[in-house]
Amino acid sequence: MNIAKAIKFLTLAIAALASMQVAFSQDKDVLDNLCGKNIISKDEASKIAKDLALVFPQKDGAIKTKVWGFAQIMSNYMYSETTHESGEDWGGFILRRAYMGFLAEIPDNWKAAIDIDFCRRNTSGSDYLLNCYVAKKLDFDFTSGTLNIGFKKVQMGYEEIIGAFKIPTIDTSIVSRYFFYAQNNSRIGMGMRYTGLFWDGEVRGFDGFKYHLALTNSMNNTIMLHSHLSGKESNPVSANNVNLWAAFFYSKKFCEDFKITFGAKTGFGNQAFIVSNDKYGSIFQVNPFVELKYKDDLTMWLESVISNIEYGSLDRNGYATPVGYNFNAEYFILDFNKYGRLSLVGRLSQIFTDGKGILPKDVLTGAKSSSHPRPFDIYFDRATTIYGGLCWYIRDHNFKFFAGYEYAIFDHPVNSRFFGDIETNMHIFRTQIQLRF
Numbered sequence: 001m002n003i004a005k006a007i008k009f010l011t012l013a014i015a016a017l018a019s020m021q022v023a024f025s026q027d028k029d030v031l032d033n034l035c036g037k038n039i040i041s042k043d044e045a046s047k048i049a050k051d052l053a054l055v056f057p058q059k060d061g062a063i064k065t066k067v068w069g070f071a072q073i074m075s076n077y078m079y080s081e082t083t084h085e086s087g088e089d090w091g092g093f094i095l096r097r098a099y100m101g102f103l104a105e106i107p108d109n110w111k112a113a114i115d116i117d118f119c120r121r122n123t124s125g126s127d128y129l130l131n132c133y134v135a136k137k138l139d140f141d142f143t144s145g146t147l148n149i150g151f152k153k154v155q156m157g158y159e160e161i162i163g164a165f166k167i168p169t170i171d172t173s174i175v176s177r178y179f180f181y182a183q184n185n186s187r188i189g190m191g192m193r194y195t196g197l198f199w200d201g202e203v204r205g206f207d208g209f210k211y212h213l214a215l216t217n218s219m220n221n222t223i224m225l226h227s228h229l230s231g232k233e234s235n236p237v238s239a240n241n242v243n244l245w246a247a248f249f250y251s252k253k254f255c256e257d258f259k260i261t262f263g264a265k266t267g268f269g270n271q272a273f274i275v276s277n278d279k280y281g282s283i284f285q286v287n288p289f290v291e292l293k294y295k296d297d298l299t300m301w302l303e304s305v306i307s308n309i310e311y312g313s314l315d316r317n318g319y320a321t322p323v324g325y326n327f328n329a330e331y332f333i334l335d336f337n338k339y340g341r342l343s344l345v346g347r348l349s350q351i352f353t354d355g356k357g358i359l360p361k362d363v364l365t366g367a368k369s370s371s372h373p374r375p376f377d378i379y380f381d382r383a384t385t386i387y388g389g390l391c392w393y394i395r396d397h398n399f400k401f402f403a404g405y406e407y408a409i410f411d412h413p414v415n416s417r418f419f420g421d422i423e424t425n426m427h428i429f430r431t432q433i434q435l436r437f
Helices: 003-036 041-054 158-164 174-180
Strands: 064-082 086-104 110-117 129-139 143-153 193-203 207-216 244-253 259-274 279-294 296-310 323-335 341-352 380-397 399-413 425-436
Touching: 086 129, 129 193, 158 174, 158 279, 158 296, 158 323, 174 296, 174 323, 174 341, 174 380, 193 244, 380 425
Parallel strands: none
Antiparallel strands: 064 086, 064 425, 086 110, 110 129, 129 143, 143 193, 193 207, 207 244, 244 259, 259 279, 279 296, 296 323, 323 341, 341 380, 380 399, 399 425
């Protein structure tokens, strides 16, 4: 059978099935009517229905399901140079994200969700899994909200809560990755996804105010006890402890065109920082933020993150207090009507690790530790990135195209006795297509 015949056959088959579905749906209504008039019994109607061999449409009160997908295809070119050494460049196309999600709406205000990222690997023990939870809406005298049970994001990181689906930059910032992504020898890993209980609430009579509480396991991106750091079996395992989380948001319109949103997020983990199998440090983290929005044309937001880490110093005996911030702005410059809108995007990010150290490869997609192989990785104390680009919303967030340039500098190595006064500069050119259905 050639391709043309196959297409014709498939088209006719789909049309036939659609017409049969309508016909059998009508037959089901007839069966229900006959049962209601006691002309036939329920058992007889059930037997006839089984003989029809088709699934009938859901009735009111049944479970409603939704399937969705999301993908980002990125082209990535990077040029890196380290002090006193020749530069190096590399690049290519990558599938940055590939999500598939399943959402079920269950009677009595219940929901359940499972989301998968086929590109998600080398986590601390939840490869591929993004979310897996059930949720129940609850109402009380003074508050209402949703109780979530399972594996999902905590409220930490303003850029992270906006989400990869909606941020206007091509990729997440070095701040989000350093503080919130899966913990390793460089990243802190106090944020992102955990297993536990999550409450998203509102206070009655206090419009614009929302709060969040959570009780979770101690290590992010884990779904089992004794998960290995960054998913590698040669690394130490997590402690059997819990983290506490609290956050609040407040939104207010000052006039018809201006809106401000501000708040703060906090987290405390008694044994969240893994040094070895018998040495765990506490982490206390604060994440204040503010967002200003003018109509639908201009959005600016600023967030900062401060972590206090026991055993976070370079020798893993003292405290370290890393600090970072993100400033992001987006302004719509052109409206193409049915072909979407074009925005200009900028972002400035900085991290000061207080001696804990940071690796470029842990905070930038496709980056390397340095321009040449070395016996030791260079852990830098400071990192700065400046991003500028365009975002073309062809079909809002469901279909958009990005193009941007990012300059990154990593300096003040914390293991300077090996490398001296050295820094790495990186020039990053990226484009990306995003699709959601």
